Amino acid sequence: MVNSxxxxxxxxxxREIVERLAAGPATVGEVSGDFAVSKPAISKHLKVLEESGVLSRVIDGRTHVLSLETEAxxxxxxxxxxxxxxxTRLFDVVEDHLREEQG
Amino acid sequence: MVNSxxxxxxxxxxREIVERLAAGPATVGEVSGDFAVSKPAISKHLKVLEESGVLSRVIDGRTHVLSLETEAxxxxxxxxxxxxxxxTRLFDVVEDHLREEQG
DNA sequence: GGTACAGTTCACCAAATGGTTAACAGTTTG
DNA sequence: CAAACTGTTAACCATTTGGTGAACTGTACC
Known part of the structure; x- marks a missing residue:
């Protein structure tokens, strides 16, 4: 859904998390370290991103590895x-019109 | 700012307002008529869009004409x-890697 | 088994969001 | 001038959002 x-x-x-993950997968702890907010706050952001389909996670032991979901x-x-x-098309039409008037 | x-x-x-204005400029009343919310609610949405630079308005008498600001x-x-x-680049690298391994 | 570690969930809070109706300001028109 | 019209502002409300610290779940390791 384009909405979520x-x-x-x-x-x-x-968006910064997305940019971070664009460089490659990372764990929750690694992502969390980049920001001046608490881990629970990051956890919530990750949940939003996951539910909207922007990222997916693979649980490996006690760490969660996050990856971007490019299709979404x-x-x-x-x-x-x-x-x-x-x-752009609209803008071109206006431009053509102006050009015609001047020409 | 990309943020706002x-x-x-x-x-x-x-987003629907943006789509509406992509078809050409419109007044507040015209835009408002398309949605099942009150005019003040639309007025607030328009303010958000205007402050973020997505649209601009020209006041003509008692009507406000709204236009998209494509640059923003x-x-x-x-x-x-x-x-x-x-x-995509990252995805290609992974694909190349897989192809190499199989080849 | 006990302790450290990775991460989430809980309970709470302040601020922002999105909506309402009523009142207002300015413009047009009879 | 008065009434109608276009749109915003004001005051209010419920819900959502984004944050916190504390408690909890599950895994790793000595």
Whole structure:
């Protein structure tokens, strides 16, 4: 759902977590160490990201290894790109119109 | 700021407003008519979108005409596309690795 | 078995969010 | 000028969000 995806990306810490995981999988502790908030806070952010499908976790013993789920993020990207395509096309129409008027 | 941009796009009504305005400028009343919430609620959504730079308004008499601000939205799109590029590259590396192992 | 470790869940809190109705400000029009 | 119209602001409310410290669950290790 594109809905929960945008929600998930609306918090700066969650976007930073995404950027962190874009460099490769990491454990909860590693991710947590990068931020000035408590572990429970990070745990909640991770839950939001997981429920929206942005990341997945594999439990290995007592550590949880987090990885990005690229397919889910592609959905939100597509919305953005599709919107941009519409705006761009519209913008071109306006530009053409102006050019015609001046020419 | 990419921060307020994602925040602005995190609410379904606000994304629908963006989609509506992608088809061309509209007044507050026209936009408001499309949704099952009160006008003050829409007014607040419009304020969020305006403050994040997603749209601009021109006051014409007693009506406000709203237009999309494509540059602002491009910022958020770029973040998404940049992220996707990183994931894709990473994914390719993994694929290459698998191909190598099998070959 | 006992202790350290990784991580989540619980109980709580303050602030932000999203909605409402009522009142307001400015513009148009009879 | 008065009434109608467009839109915002104000005051209020319930819910969600994002954070905390403390307690808990499960794994690793001596």
């Amino acid at each position: 995806l945008f929600r998930a990306l609306s918090h700066p810490i969650r 993020l592609a959905e939100a990207t597509e919305w953005m790109v599709r919107q941009r395509a519409i705006w | 941009l994602f925040r602005a796009l995190s609410h379904p009504i606000r 939205l491009a910022e958020a799109t770029e973040w998404m596309v940049r992220q996707r590029a990183i994931w």
